[in-house]
Amino acid sequence: MEENINNPLIPDKVYKSLPDILKKVTDNFSRREKDIVLTSALGALSSVTPNVFGYYHSTIVYANIFTIISAPPASGKGVMMKARMLIEKIHDYLLDGSQNQWNKYEQDEVEEEQSKKTKSGNNIILKIVPANISSAELYNFMNKIEDGILIIESEADTMGNMLSNDWGNYSDVLRKSFHHEPMSMSRKGDGLYISVKSPRLSIVLSGTPAQLKSLINSKENGLLSRFIVYSFDEVIDFRNPFIDGNDDTNELIRNQSEKVLQIYKSLKDRESQLKFELTLRQQQYFDQYFRNKQINLLRNGEVSSSFISNLHRLGLIFFRICMIFSVYRECDDLSQLSKLTCSNKDFILSLRLMEVYFEHSLFNFKNIDQYGLSENDEELLYSVEQNFTREQILEKGTELGIPIRTIDDKLSQWTRKKIIKKISRGVYKRF
DSSP states (O other), X not given: OOSSOOOOOOOHHHHHTSOHHHHHHHTTOOHHHHHHHHHHHHHHHTTSOTTEEEEEXXXXXXXXXEEEEEOOTTSSGGGGGHHHHHHHHHHHHHHHHHHHHHHHHHHHOSSHHHHHHHOOGGGOXXXXXXXXXXXXXXXXXXXXOTTOEEEEESOXXXXXXXXXXXTTOOHHHHHHHHTTOOEEEEETTTTEEEEESSOOEEEEEEEOHHHHHHHXXXXXXXXXGGEEEEEOXXXXXXXXXXXXXXXXXXXXXXXXXXXXXXXXXXXXXOSSOEEEEOOHHHHHHHHHHHHHHHHHHHHHTOSOGGGHHHHHHHHHHHHHHHHHHHHHHSGGGTTTOSOEEOOHHHHHHHHHHHHHHHHHHHHHHHHSOXXXXXXXXXXXXXXXXXXXEHHHHHHHHHHTTOOHHHHHHHHHHHHHTTSEEEEETTEEEEO
């Protein structure tokens, strides 16, 4: 990242127009911390809107969004964990319920020993899932928990470290789940097969710029365009830890988390799904807004055409933010509504917020180094074991339609960039 990042703050008029729960949660913060809490809260709340959906490009989408706060140490980014407090009651509610069901199952099951073999702690239902799990465990949770899960971590390299090894590399899962694309995995050795028809995953992370690069090390990677990346480089002043009213703030957020739990239950108990939509006029404005953004970007030559995928995904993120605001604006009537229509107030609110996120997205696109892997290269490299031979990757390349000469060139480039290490003639190791 460059020094002296001067990315914009979210304007005060956004905070004045927020739904009541989000307004109360952010009121006790200011400037960057206020922005961090709001951005993180949106990511967390996007994981707890069961039975709410909308159509985007004629495809069903849900509210799930990915967010990451990128800033230096001592910048106050740690307040992003306040967002976790917002949904902890839901997490505990689901966890307690699944544990009670499991305890009852163990008591009632006659063949207790057999039941322990066929059922395990993997039957636990929860909302918050740690980042340091294997790809198989992540598949299992996403398959089992229909209304979605949340990964929230204050150190982005927790996830970055997982993406760097064989058993934990779920980069493709992140990319596919953003669009709810069907995915499956199988392991011949233990007979494992898991299929997830419509994965629903939300992500909230924070970390330093170096940690961000370990997670998203190339603008061509595909992951960057799926995240709201809010970045800055200010360092906060030291504050007396005994007079900042932190206990009051935490208690206020816990009170709001009880309301979030009730909203979750109200949506969960609906007999039918709740369709979210923009009005016709909003749809027309949306279309013109993003068309103009794309025309201006290409005309000004400010960035390469590869940023356009980021812009297009910001459109989907915008739609999802409208959905989240609408749910919490209409929280008292969710059980009775037959349709959820975005108000002009929430549409304009989302637009103002999107202007800020657009600038942050543009900045990060320009400043993420291109020393890493493209999305296609990553698919190829991670299709083989960590230690692999030239013959093995040539075989995978043939399956993907990549010429032998091209793969040999890639092996040379990856070796120079220290993405892989040559162990011996024709044998390589992925870092």
